[in-house]
C-alpha cells in the first residue's frame with residue numbers, strides 16, 4: 001500500500017475495522033517515511049456498488065468495464081500499472097458516501113488520476129468512458145481539459 005503523500009510502500013496500521021458489511025477492511029495507516037496518516041480500504045472479493053448511468057439506469061459495478069477502458073486508453077502502461085490504478089479508483093469508490101455512484105463521477109476519478117500521468121490517455125479514456133462520438137463533444141472535452149490546466153501551461157505555441 002503506497003503512501004499517497006510520498007509514495008513510500010511501508011506503513012504502520014493504526015486501526016482496522018470492517019467496512020461495507022465485512023466486504024472490505026478499512027485501515028488507518030501511518031507512513032513510516034513521512035509519518036502522514038491515511039486511510040485505505042482493502043476489499044474482500046467484489047465490491048458491492050451500483051453505478052448510475054447517464055440515462056438514469058442503474059447497473060452493478062463491474063471492474064472488467066474499467067479494465068477494458070483502461071486497456072484501450074492506456075495501452076502504453078503495463079498491466080501491473082493499470083491494475084494499480086484501478087485498485088486506487090476502487091478504493092475511492094469504497095470511500096464514496098453512498099453505494100450508488102454516478103458513472104460520470106467514476107469517469108472523473110479516473111481522469112483526475114490520468115491527467116497527471118498521461119494527458120493523451122486521459123483524453124482517450126474520456127472519449128471511451130463517456131462515450132463521446134461527436135467532434136463537438138470531443139472538442140468540448142479538450143477545451144475543458146485546457147481550461148482546467150489553467151495557468152500551469154507555459155503559454156508557448158499557439
Ligand SMILES: [Zn+2]
Nearest residue numbers: 003006031034
Ligand atoms: Zn509517506
